[in-house]
Amino acid sequence: MNANVSAVRSVPGRSSGSNLCRRCDREVETLAHILGACPHGELLRNTRHHTVRSIIATALRNKGYSVYEEVHGISSEGNNRKIDIIAFKPPSLEGYIIDPTVRIESHEHQPEDLFIIYWVILRRCINISVMQKEVNIEYPPVTERILHTFITANVAPKKTNFKYFDHNHNTFQILLTVKRNGSMNQTIPFYKDKYSLSHIDVIGLMVGARGTIPSFFANKCKNLGLTHSIVKEIAISTLKGSVQILRNHLYGSDNGNFKLS
Secondary structure, three states: OOOOOOOOOOOOOOOOOOOEOOOOOOOEOOHHHHHHOOHHHHHHHHHHHHHHHHHHHHHHHHOOOEEEEEEEEEOOOOOEEEEEEEEEOOOOOEEEEEEEEEEOOOOOOHHHHHHHHHHHHHHOOOOOOEEEEEEEEOOOOOOHHHHHHHHHOOOOOOOOOOOOOOOOOOOEEEEEEEEOOOOOOOOHHHHHHHHOOOEEEEEEEEEEOOOOOOHHHHHHHHHOOOOHHHHHHHHHHHHHHHHHHHHHHHHOOOOOOOOOO
């Protein structure tokens, strides 16, 4: 998988006919499609994600955090939302919403890009149909790559305007003009009230589908007090999950999921 030579139809010589996915017949059968999008592997992808979430949650509990998983919330508009993990360490009034995600690795800044998306959705709590907001985040300067990430993630429209600068503090500014119909709703106050917290920090953690642990992920885990052994366990678990997904796609039955022993 790491060498991108898995027996998928998009690899030259692997298919004498169509290069479309053998399972869904909708998209070109690439490794990224198999590990991250094909409906045939949806259950195994969910299992892979839930395993990572459980490893993080268990590690936080062992560090003395109060941890709740798959917590439903209600936005200011009355819509239901769900977060992966909320954790806090009494008697502190500061909490963390932690959202681990598994993505096929594409470029070195991918974890930071995904973090920005989570930050805009959850931290800024955009919940009106038309708004213009300047967002300042302490990361390297934004580029057109960030704009592409927002568009492909269906977070911002194609007319979103970006401007950036790089001063001594290594900050950049995103000027967002967002027109949405309520898909990004305010939920942070609900969780503050529910758990009597004064502040909630939102942390989006990406781990590569082939077991890559970005420095962004490792640093956030270190800040939470999670050890290197936990990070290693997450990497191995993710890689095993991806192998199961690929094996099931290539050799599994149409109606069942292959599982490694």
